[in-house]
Amino acid sequence: MTALNIKKGSSRHSAYDLRNPNSDAIERHTLAVVVDNEAGVLARVIGLFSGRGYNIESLTVAEIDHTGHTSRITIVTTGTPHVIEQIKAQLGRIVPVHEVHDLTVEGPCVERELALFKVAGEGDKRVEALRMADVFRASVVDSTLANFTFEITGSPQKIDAFAELMRPLGLTEMARTGVAALGRG
Structure with missing residues (x-):
């Protein structure tokens, strides 16, 4: 018996393809966000996720520059490519955010x-x-x-x-x- 060439979104167990083959898959992304180290910044970043129903799998925060008073927030999140792009765009609009890097997309x-x-x-x-x-x-x-x-x-x-x-x-x-x-x- 030869292997079946089954397209993404189809099932081996059903004669019907009930899933939308055009729907985006859920991806895991690691985001690095450089922010001002001041009161309330973390709450604003987390508020963006909770207010829109985005999930955070992992969150770490530490100061990276004592003289420049900047911190790095590393966030691991999941979502469709469209949702991940929305998250990055919305993070970039928060005033104390200096940089947003998607480490998953930028390379290894x-x-x-x-x-x-x-x-x-x-x-x-x-x-x-x-x-x-x-x-x-x-x-x-x-x-x-x-x-x-x-x-x-x-x-x-x-x-x-x-x-x-x-x-x-x-x-x-x-x-x-x-x-x-x-x-x-």
């Missing part, structure tokens, strides 16, 4: 996230948690007789994979920083 970028995991366990589960942490290059930053606290840095997918492996071994608590990203080159 490096994305990293820091996470802390508290894993409780005894015996074999404890040993297995240490083995898995070694494979993922996670560091033990705190240890008691009852649990470990691991620190791991990597892509969001790596953090997700580590969390899934730690759940059956006794994951009790997790904290994530959100994505920090820079364009490559």
Whole structure:
């Protein structure tokens, strides 16, 4: 039997194509926004997203220039290409915003996230948690007789994979920083 050449938007399980083949797919974009470091700027940026029903998957903010009083907001969001263009245009119109960069469109970028995991366990589960942490290059930053606290840095997918492996071994608590990203080159 040969493979079927099925177009985007069609289904292998139905004789009817109920989806609109012209509809845009949902995309994930990482936006870097340089803003004035002053009170209320973050609220205005977030208000733009909440007021229009746009979703934020990750949000990080830090001052990047002490003398120029500017901060960088890194936002990971999802939407159709049209929605992403609307978000960028609307962000650019906010007064304290200096630059808006879509790192997803501008070329390859490096994305990293820091996470802390508290894993409780005894015996074999404890040993297995240490083995898995070694494979993922996670560091033990705190240890008691009852649990470990691991620190791991990597892509969001790596953090997700580590969390899934730690759940059956006794994951009790997790904290994530959100994505920090820079364009490559």
